[in-house]
Every structure is written in C-alpha cells, then in structure tokens.
Amino acid sequence: MTTQSLEIMKCTHEKQKPNVDELAFGKYFTDHMFIMDYAEDKGWYSPRIIPYQPLTLDPAAMVFHYGQTVFEGLKAYRSKTDDNVRLFRPKDNFTRLNLSSDRLSIPPIDEQQVLDYLKELIRLDKQWIPTEPGTSLYIRPFIISTEPNLSVAPSQSYKFMMILSPVGAYYAEGMAPVGILVEERYTRAAPGGTGMAKTAGNYCAAYKAQEKAVAKQKAQVLWLDGKEKKYIEEVGSMNVFFKINGIVHTPELSGSILDGVTRRSVIELLKSWDVPVEERRISINEIIDASETGALEEVFGTGTAAVLSPVGELLWQEQSIVVNHNETGALAARLYDALTGIQTGAVDDPFGWTTVL
Ligand code: COI
16 A cells, blocks of 8 residues: 555635535535545555546446445534534444455555545535534545456456535435335345445345335335345345334344444444344344234334434235334434434534544
C-alpha cells in the first residue's frame, strides 16, 4: 500500500441543494467525491477529492461483465444544536468492506487511511448534511474492477470511490410497519456463496422476488435459507429480529447473512437493557406457530439505510399473519429512539460508537 498525500480539487460551481421534503433516498449527490486507483505494481495510488462527475470507463471494464465490485453504506449526522458532524461506527464499515473485497478477490484498502479521506470529503461538503429529524448524509464507498479484459479472472486494476447523498426516510412508510412476502421460490444467498459480502449481485438477484412482493402489495421479501427453504435469513436488504414471549431472536450469522452494523448495535443495546437476545437458526414454522399462540410480539428489520423498520404483516402461502395489530411495537420504537439519539448526538453515547469530526 503506498501512502500518498490527498489531492483536493474544489468545484468552481456549487450545485443547488434540494429541499428537505424532496430528499427520499439516494437521489441527490453532493459537490465532491473521492477517488483513488489501484494497479498491481503500485497498490492503491493517487487519492483525490474532485468535483462530483461522471466516469469514463472502457466498455470491456470487468465490472460490467462479471460484477467484481463491492460497496458499503454508512451515515453522517449533523447536529442542529452544536453543528458537530457524527459518523456512526465508521471503522466497522471499512472492516466489512475489506471482508467483502476478500470474498470477491479485490485487494484490501487501508481502513484508517480511507476513514481519514472520508472525513476530509465530509468536511468539504458539510453544508449538504441535512439536520431535520430522520435525515442524514448517506455515504456510499465502493470499489469497481476496471481492467479492460473479458477473461474470467480477477481484475488487475480497480477504482475505489466515495460519494455522498443527503437522504430522508428509506421507505416511503417511514417508521410505519410494512407488509412482507415470505419468499419460497427465489433465494438471496446460498451456503458458500457471497451472502455475507456487500456485492452488487446479491442485490440485483433480489429484484425478481421484490417484484412479486410489490405485486402482492407488500413492501419487502422475507428470505429463507437457500438449502432447506426453512430458516429465516434477512428481510429485504436488512437483518431481521423477532420478539417472542419477551425474548428477542435474530438469525445467527451463517455465512449467507450480512453482518449488519445496525444488527450488531441492536444486540448490544438489548444486552445493555437486560432484554434477552438470542442469535440462532429460526424456522418460518416456528414464527407461524408463535403467531398462532399469540407469542409473536414484534418483528422488525434493521439496516443502515432505514435504521429500523417494523413489520406489521407476513404473507406466507397466501395466509396473512398480522403482527402486533400492524402497529409499531414498544421495543422497536425504543430501539429506534436509542439508535437515532446516539447517531445524531441527541443522547449520550455510552458505547463510544460515534466519531465526531
Ligand atoms: C442497508 O440497509 O444499509 C442496505 O444495505 C440497503 C442499501 C443497499 C440501500
């Protein structure tokens, strides 16, 4: 890894910033972006912040053909009261980026160095960070393979980039409960596959099932394991939690489930509140049984983009299972408030999760 000084080229014309009510998710991008290149003989080189702009790539660039690419998602929050910018567990994201890269045979980045570059980028575009409740700056680091070559083999050149997007709620429903379709045909990830990595193929392979869910007026898909189609894995692109008889259960990290930063934070919060939490295999039959006996109290998904999203209904083999009267549960609300309170700096951070710029 070559350590080089960061070059900064500022834009000459600042873009118009969107109104807060137009934000949605990932629609607008700030004035600058970060980029650096990789070559086998140089390592990562030429780190630079430049005006946000399109890329020029060879049509034979490997990313277009075999999808050798990884990404991350994290958020920065700006406080209205003290004007500080806070990042939530950023090191965890760059560690996970390297784990994803390892799975896709992409060379690792220097996690600390890249975090320092990100801080510079955010400082430059700080005025883009919205401060209204529920808003933040979504940060998308990603790596693409750029070698122009149609051989099926790891690329010898890459680009690592970071782009920034001011965002509002991920789901149009916001914190209102969503309905989900239990998917029985399509699989998100299989044992030994890429399910634990944040790589593009995992996400576009979900579209077909997502279309089925939308056709049934459901917002998301509940994924079952690829082998037995019996055990619960994720909900949409989020980790999933079930509160049954006062105990919170979440699928164990099996290799085909993403090791979510929000998932990890929820587990740590629950433990600190003495709420029992178990990471284990959970079958869909167990959830159906729990709903029939009235033991199923709450279901919710967790992820960086939405933070926490309550589930109000499961559609399983055309049978509708309503959870908590289709209302946001008390535990989901408490977790959401605690997480967003720490993320925005509104409440103390006893875990040391936030990095203040
Ligand atoms: C997240 O919730 O952080 C995700 O992974 C969703 C993202 C792909 C938009």
